[in-house]
Amino acid sequence: MRADLPRFDPMRSAEHLRASFRFDEVVKLRESYAVLDEATIVAILEQAAAFATDTLEPLNRAMDAHGVELRGGRVHTAPGHREAWKAFVANGWPSIDHEADYGGQQLPLPLCLAVQEIFDRACPAFGMLPVPQRSAARLIAAFAAGDIKEALLPALAAGSLGATICISEAGAGSDVMQMRTRARETPDGWRISGEKCWISFGDHDLTDDIVHCVLARSDDGSATRPEISLFVVDTRVAGPDGVEVLRIEEKLGLHGSPTCTLAFDETPATLIGERGRGLAQMFVMITQMRLAVSAMGLGIACSASDVALSYARERRQGGKPGNPQPIVAHADVRRQLLELTARTELLRGLMLNIANLAELAAHVADAAERERCGALVQWFLPIAKTFGADCAFANASGAIQVLGGAGYTAEWPVEQALRDARVLSVFEGTSGIQAIDLLHRRVIRDDAGLQAFLAQARADGGETPLARCLDLLEAAASGLKAASSADQDAGATAFLELAMLASAGWVAARFMAAAGNDQASARMRGAGRYWLDRIEARAALYHAEALQGATPLVHFEAFA
Numbered sequence: 001m002r003a004d005l006p007r008f009d010p011m012r013s014a015e016h017l018r019a020s021f022r023f024d025e026v027v028k029l030r031e032s033y034a035v036l037d038e039a040t041i042v043a044i045l046e047q048a049a050a051f052a053t054d055t056l057e058p059l060n061r062a063m064d065a066h067g068v069e070l071r072g073g074r075v076h077t078a079p080g081h082r083e084a085w086k087a088f089v090a091n092g093w094p095s096i097d098h099e100a101d102y103g104g105q106q107l108p109l110p111l112c113l114a115v116q117e118i119f120d121r122a123c124p125a126f127g128m129l130p131v132p133q134r135s136a137a138r139l140i141a142a143f144a145a146g147d148i149k150e151a152l153l154p155a156l157a158a159g160s161l162g163a164t165i166c167i168s169e170a171g172a173g174s175d176v177m178q179m180r181t182r183a184r185e186t187p188d189g190w191r192i193s194g195e196k197c198w199i200s201f202g203d204h205d206l207t208d209d210i211v212h213c214v215l216a217r218s219d220d221g222s223a224t225r226p227e228i229s230l231f232v233v234d235t236r237v238a239g240p241d242g243v244e245v246l247r248i249e250e251k252l253g254l255h256g257s258p259t260c261t262l263a264f265d266e267t268p269a270t271l272i273g274e275r276g277r278g279l280a281q282m283f284v285m286i287t288q289m290r291l292a293v294s295a296m297g298l299g300i301a302c303s304a305s306d307v308a309l310s311y312a313r314e315r316r317q318g319g320k321p322g323n324p325q326p327i328v329a330h331a332d333v334r335r336q337l338l339e340l341t342a343r344t345e346l347l348r349g350l351m352l353n354i355a356n357l358a359e360l361a362a363h364v365a366d367a368a369e370r371e372r373c374g375a376l377v378q379w380f381l382p383i384a385k386t387f388g389a390d391c392a393f394a395n396a397s398g399a400i401q402v403l404g405g406a407g408y409t410a411e412w413p414v415e416q417a418l419r420d421a422r423v424l425s426v427f428e429g430t431s432g433i434q435a436i437d438l439l440h441r442r443v444i445r446d447d448a449g450l451q452a453f454l455a456q457a458r459a460d461g462g463e464t465p466l467a468r469c470l471d472l473l474e475a476a477a478s479g480l481k482a483a484s485s486a487d488q489d490a491g492a493t494a495f496l497e498l499a500m501l502a503s504a505g506w507v508a509a510r511f512m513a514a515a516g517n518d519q520a521s522a523r524m525r526g527a528g529r530y531w532l533d534r535i536e537a538r539a540a541l542y543h544a545e546a547l548q549g550a551t552p553l554v555h556f557e558a559f560a
């Protein structure tokens with residue numbers, strides 16, 4: 001037995017979309033977006049909420065309980081997963097983000113991410129297949145030759161072809177340059193040999209075939225710096241024995257999502273884009289996947305805060321003897337609920353703002369504006385990925401606290417949420433790597449995104465307490481620029497915390513202007529005020545920690 005997740009009210013997302021940064025411009029960017037009046041947006045979100053409640057939420061339990069199996073060299077998904085996938089495909093959900101030229105509905109990214117939130121709120125493991133499908137499509141659209149696009153993109157949009165991102169290897173996780181998988185050019189084309197591990201949906205029974213987006217060394221092995229190129233392995237070309245599943249992992253969470261070790265042995269592959277530019281090109285896919293982690297984190301954070309809120313309204317403890325009050329009346333429970341719900345609202349606002357910026361970076365007419373929006377997306381990417389991961393885990397843990405003993409049991413969905421959420425700060429680049437990436441690539445090497453953010457947030461935040469937080473962010477950035485590399489690396493995580501605080505602060509300041517009398521707008525204003533009330537003290541702490549650098553690490557000597 002397990003208690004239900006309250007059904008998602010689509011007006012929450014609709015109101016957020018309407019209030020999000022420059023959404024009014026985004027819907028005018030392309031012809032296919034022009035149909036998106038308010039009623040159409042709400043109708044799409046309503047359909048998503050219905051599918052989530054009727055199909056995905058019951059599946060979530062089955063996927064968690066049964067997991068996946070490797071039998072006869074093939075991965076078998078949990079009972080009900082295939083039927084749910086068929087319904088997902090029949091309803092056209094895989095195609096919403098894909099280009100119209102290749103059979104997609106070509107809806108704007110913010111709406112697609114709002115839909116993803118609703119699905120992931122009900123069943124995060126289910127989303128582990130559609131995300132690489134649509135991310136692979138963007139990669140292939142950006143770099144593949146015309147015939148490859150024709151062969152792959154319509155099948156991806158139709159949901160009949162699975163997709164993976166194959167980067168990790170046993171000896172190459174964060175450090176991609178250690179990879180050993182080799183690509184060899186032959187008179188009959190490229191052949192790939194090697195093992196990739198932890199590949200999500202590396203095999204399954206939901207689609208007949210899969211396209212694997214693989215990074216491999218295309219040099220002869222003697223180069224000190226490996227030449228890494230991007231390939232696709234299409235199982236329709238490679239044949240049933242072209243990619244072998246060596247094992248699947250037993251995991252803490254996301255039991256319904258197979259995590260596979262794949263072996264390639266002289267497997268036919270197609271080079272995509274420019275030889276030696278594989279990693280740089282792969283960032284098109286990685287960018288989409290990191291934004292999707294943010295949406296997945298939001299889905300989990302939202303389910304946890306919604307369960308906590310509805311439980312707290314029902315559960316009676318404390319108050320006068322014989323007449324216990326609902327626990328939501330207690331100040332300490334309200335404090336916890338406010339933290340959970342405010343985080344969820346701010347994460348949703350941030351994710352949608354970034355999605356709008358990504359649309360503007362791709363399609364706005366003015367080249368300088370495209371560049372500015374692109375720099376903002378680059379600045380926000382590690383922030384959105386990490387904030388999504390942190391909110392998911394913190395909210396799942398916080399919801400267990402609100403539910404007390406019940407929250408720790410399998411009767412309520414929050415214990416699964418905690419297990420599912422844990423990996424978000426590990427895959428798609430750990431939080432430590434995101435922090436280093438933010439500081440080194442997006443502050444020290446080129447701070448155009450940071451400068452654009454500071455200007456925009458100062459303009460939107462005015463005299464609110466956000467102004468002081470932005471000053472501290474700027475000061476931390478210049479202090480770290482001048483610091484030793486040891487101090488930079490040691491201060492990177494605190495700097496990322498400060499950047500997340502400031503980015504959510506920007507969203508909070510914009511929320512304060514949400515004018516509607518509806519409940520969604522009231523929630524936004526409440527979340528905004530709560531965040532800004534505490535922003536200065538928290539910013540001062542992270543600023544100090546960022547600039548402390550490696551000093552506190554001397555204490556590690558005692559353990560080294």
Ligand SMILES: Cc1cc2nc3c(=O)[nH]c(=O)nc-3n(C[C@H](O)[C@H](O)[C@H](O)COP(=O)(O)OP(=O)(O)OC[C@H]3O[C@@H](n4cnc5c(N)ncnc54)[C@H](O)[C@@H]3O)c2cc1C
Nearest residue numbers: 165166167168173174198199200426427428429430432433
């Ligand atoms: C459920 C799941 C699904 C996955 N799906 C996929 C997939 O579909 N495709 C795919 O390619 N991979 C996938 N992965 C792999 C995932 O991307 C890696 O686990 C992740 O990139 C981290 O690599 P690692 O596990 O080798 O950790 P390591 O790189 O060994 O890192 C261990 C720790 O050291 C830290 N660290 C490492 N290097 C540095 C450094 N230079 N500076 C500071 N700190 C550092 C890290 O932050 C981390 O805390 C998946 C993993 C899981 C668990």
